[in-house]
Amino acid sequence: MSKPTIIVVGNGMVGYKFCEKLVSRSTNYNIVVFGEEPRHAYDRVHLSEYFAGKTADDLSLSAASWYADNDITLHLDDPIQEINRAAKTVHSLKGLNLNYDYLVLATGSSAFVPDIPGVEKEGVFVYRTIEDLDLIKAYAVNAKRGAVMGGGLLGLEAAKALIDLGISETHVIEFAPRLMPRQIDSAGSAMLQAKLKQLGVNIHLNRNTACITGNHKIESLKFNDDTALPIDMLVISAGIRPRDELAKLAGLQTGSRGGITVNEKMQTSDPSVFAIGECALYENMIYGLVAPGYEMADVAVSQVIGSEKSFHGFDMSTKLKLIGIDVASFGDAFITEPECRTIIFEDTHKGVYKRINISNDGKYLLGGILIGEAEAYNMLLQTVNNKIVLPPNPEDLILGSRGGEAANEGTGVLSLPDDALICSCEAVTKATICGAVNDGCTTVDGIKKCTKAGTGCGGCVPLVKDLIAGTMKANGQYIKNVICEHFDYSRQELYDLVKINELKSYDLVLDHFGKGDGCEVCKPAVASILSSLWNDVIVKQDTIQDSNDRFLANIQKGGTYSVVPRVPGGEITADKLIVLGQVAKKYGLYTKITGGQRIDLFGAHLNDLPLIWEELIDAGFESGHAYGKALRTVKSCVGSTWCRFGLHDSVSFAIEIEERYKGIRAPHKIKGGVSGCIRECAEAQSKDFGVIATEKGWNLYVCGNGGSKPQHAQLLASDLDKETLIKYLDRFLMFYIKTADPLTRTATWLNKMEGGLSYLKNVVINDSLGIGAQLEEEIQSLIDSYHCEWKEVVNSPELRKRFAHFINAPEEKDPTVKFEPMREQLKAKW
């Protein structure tokens, strides 16, 4: 017996989804697809990305071979012209006649073009298919002023497309008194309008276009109030019209305002004909989003294969990024008092508008609107859909917790019920995702593959991430971050243990908390902890120090060392410069200016180091800690003392900061910078901490670095006076020293920090952990116990003795060290 034939009319997203769902559930059908467009089904939701560089292939929903691979016959560029329901046949444009057992109409919609005189003129477009986009793209080359008719979701997408195409003057014309009238309220619209204006989009509300004027091509729009807007091109995005003409012709029941009438099983008035997607009219409603379309496809598949499933309307909540602005609307966004209570937060400075509607008893969230910041969307939507009881302060949902820790309780992703729909495009529940995680699927890509969650609009991906992390954590499945095979602790844990137990040597730490004999990983890590805690002279425990710290100098090619005295803020006197020159000459050293505004002397023999430092210390120099995981330099520009642009004295402040933190050891090196104005000559924003003068004080930036993965520092606080800045810097540095992993720069530390910059701000500025005073006290004790390490060595015959290459011939230098000349200096030969 031959398989029953299903003919799918329309190869859009929903038609494709029908095929995908059907072949995944049954191979007992012969599937034939007819598409009007010349392409395979593509992602229309992300159509505007076509202008931002994506290709038609990128947007394609499947590989070209997908249909053949699944035994689906595909006829592209061949729309169905006629349905004969009595004979159960269809007739295509290219002349094919086929019998069907079931017919699925997924004809979608077309752009609604209002009946305005002049609408046929050249330069007037709709925004619907890749072909439309190609036409717009070609025409835009010669256009300067463009307008979009329609301020809805698609219209604003089209406006972005015009901007991306380089149209210098972009207008949006909306008939209604607000933008996105289906999704957001007037106040939200006003906020969105203000933000769009900043981006150069001119918004015209309450405008009724009377006609389009111009000689065969568009020249201007005339409005009913007799005003006009001269433009070179127009994109019409005034809504959609269901493609129901084929159904009408076949005598199927359609709605008075368009749409093929369907029941909850997606059946039309003919039970063997289904309609799904934007062409289907269910309870007098057209669902113009992809997620309900997919749901309809699923229902139709269930009907065909004989399982029970029906459609009961769909949540039209949506979140999208419009021209870089987050806009979201969920649940019942428009319900007003007295049916509910509303909480509104409005920040015109940052362009953020948030509204939530809660039930009169304060227990449930009913819906809301988010403009400018929509991170909370997924959780809010889940709170509505799962009728989760609200916390006592529901305003925390949109404002975040302000002090106190209770706000997140009960609203975390793991508290959702198992049947909570996480991915509405693919109808994937929380239980399915958590199940996949439990089966070992622990990455977002993995979850996408095995559950399909996140493969539609992608809006649920953050929620999926949280679920993965939460489930793994609940299973006790997190990877413990231990130092090495000898210590089963993270650096932070070991730091606390060493502190509480007042351990002061590596061996004691190893005896108490480690095993084995240690190694080159844990020794320097513990050395750094001991130093950050007790600030003792590090060469007293020289054999646990890393290569450079062991001899307080940077080991270089050939086994010689380099010497870098501290030059705070990069300010140095002529006398000191002379001393550096004399020392370099005497010991035959290569000299170079470093990136941190000081002078590096290379090629020193181990034996010469104490002698060199003795001379430098006599001249008033100190160790520069260029060898240590410690504060290196605080780079400065010349500042207001000399520079005509300088706002404040950046050099003095840089010196003050460098003197304050010099010698303090940390998990990794720390670099700072101070700039006297926003021109930023000190490049402070590339440092672990950067200070930039403002009219009102100083801005403090943190956690930047150069290196292999450069990262800009981020603004921690602005317009601070010096005292406050130092206070924040104290807390910031000590918090870093106490909590970072070994050899982790501040940038990486912040990147890994849960809660990121806002958490760090809370700790440093708002003292959210209540450890501010403690951090200040701890760093003060390090500042107070500062000593120049080289001075300690130079003054101790016992320590000096260690700076010999041959222990049995202390005077003799390493004979294998060789130099060769280079540009009037020398370099290591090896």
Place this chain on the structure above:
Amino acid sequence: METLIDIKWVMACYCDDIPENGGACVKHGDEQIAIYNFSRRGEWFATQNLCPHKQQMVLSRGMIGSTGEACEPKVACPFHKKTFSLLTGECLSGEEFQIKTYPVKIQDGRVYIGIAA
């Protein structure tokens, strides 16, 4: 058949010349030998001072420690942290390097190294 190699014991230095749980370098003719005082284990080791990876005379300045279940003693070169077994001289960082090791004996506070005669 066992081969007996004649070993000459050479006095290298005094025990307290070498830092605890660390190393130092002694000169023997033109040879540079690194001696390690692994006081945590009460053991002494000696190897060539040259790191074969980048031909640097620096192994005596490296950190010592142990690895694995058997606590194999090792030294890490201060240049690129290549590690070598203090027992066999084998490179433990997965590369085909081998360093020379020497027997060590302690007598009256002095360190002697066994050199093949």
